[in-house]
Amino acid sequence: MSLNGVWLPIITPFKEGKIDYKSYEKLINHYTGTGISGLIPFGTTGEIPTLSEYEFEEMMDKTIEYNKGRLPIYAGVGGNCTANVVKRAKMAEKYKIEGILSVCPYYNKPNQNGIYSHFKNLAEETSLNIIIYNIPYRTGVNVTNDTIHKLAEFKNIVGLKDSCGDIKQTMNLLLNTPENFSVLTGEDLLFYLTLTLGGSGGIMASAHINTEKFVKIYKDIKENNAEEALATWKELYPLIPLLFEEPNPAPIKYCLNSLGLVDSPELRLPLTEISEELKVKIDKVLTVRESVKIAG
Numbered sequence: 610m611s612l613n614g615v616w617l618p619i620i621t622p623f624k625e626g627k628i629d630y631k632s633y634e635k636l637i638n639h640y641t642g643t644g645i646s647g648l649i650p651f652g653t654t655g656e657i658p659t660l661s662e663y664e665f666e667e668m669m670d671k672t673i674e675y676n677k678g679r680l681p682i683y684a685g686v687g688g689n690c691t692a693n694v695v696k697r698a699k700m701a702e703k704y705k706i707e708g709i710l711s712v713c714p715y716y717n718k719p720n721q722n723g724i725y726s727h728f729k730n731l732a733e734e735t736s737l738n739i740i741i742y743n744i745p746y747r748t749g750v751n752v753t754n755d756t757i758h759k760l761a762e763f764k765n766i767v768g769l770k771d772s773c774g775d776i777k778q779t780m781n782l783l784l785n786t787p788e789n790f791s792v793l794t795g796e797d798l799l800f801y802l803t804l805t806l807g808g809s810g811g812i813m814a815s816a817h818i819n820t821e822k823f824v825k826i827y828k829d830i831k832e833n834n835a836e837e838a839l840a841t842w843k844e845l846y847p848l849i850p851l852l853f854e855e856p857n858p859a860p861i862k863y864c865l866n867s868l869g870l871v872d873s874p875e876l877r878l879p880l881t882e883i884s885e886e887l888k889v890k891i892d893k894v895l896t897v898r899e900s901v902k903i904a905g
């Protein structure tokens with residue numbers, strides 16, 4: 610299955626300190642009808658750092674149960690200890706998911722040889738497909754295009770979530786993509802540009818809102834209707850920077866709570882709800898049309 614289109618790194622809703630599975634089921638049912646290509650729980654947007662081992666397994670069970678086989682699933686499985694990442698990937702195999710999204714090791718800042726060896730070991734130890742997640746502003750290290758090309762030789766390393774933060778590196782990779790390999794943007798503001806340069810799509814937290822419009826942009830670009838796609842992109846553009854003005858996913862949870870899709874915008878420390886100033890800015894942009902549609 611080729612990796613393309615709009616993939617949703619779905620939030621983990623919380624209520625009174627616990628995972629709110631009623632809202633989670635509501636979210637999965639809502640997004641299943643929007644045309645997204647798949648779900649990615651346990652990403653940054655899913656607040657994976659503050660989920661326990663037990664909650665990871667419980668939420669994986671619930672994801673499979675609520676999804677009912679309707680969408681392909683990639684689970685966020687990453688870390689900075691290769692042995693532990695391999696252990697969790699092996700555990701994830703029992704859920705029959707499509708694959709894992711695996712962030713480049715962070716904090717201990719491996720060199721390119723270390724990054725290559727980390728993902729080589731992971732690719733050899735799991736049967737799951739792997740999307741490499743390159744996000745230097747969070748991890749402190751960059752996965753170079755040379756390293757990506759070497760890792761793309763592994764059959765089960767199927768793509769990259771590109772949040773490299775360097776437009777030259779992104780363009781170089783998009784114009785010279787390894788065979789049978791997908792480049793999906795993780796920089797939401799580069800979604801339109803990525804598609805116009807032949808990218809496969811995006812894994813975008815901002816696609817929680819006005820989801821169908823993200824999907825329409827993808828379809829219009831693939832059908833060579835860039836003008837229509839640009840018009841839709843201009844509609845979406847004003848909200849996207851606001852969703853990252855304070856730590857993701859706090860702004861998105863505020864929006865989803867305002868739209869009646871989750872019972873609470875609650876986050877787990879060290880993340881906190883957004884400021885009153887940002888609420889005012891978001892309220893001005895969040896479309897009424899979207900709220901009426903979701904409220905039903």
Ligand SMILES: O=C(O)C1=N[C@H](C(=O)O)C[C@H](O)C1
Nearest residue numbers: 618652653654795813814857
């Ligand atoms: O959780 C994710 O996947 C994403 N995380 C990025 C981040 O928060 O840095 C943003 C992107 O939209 C998806």
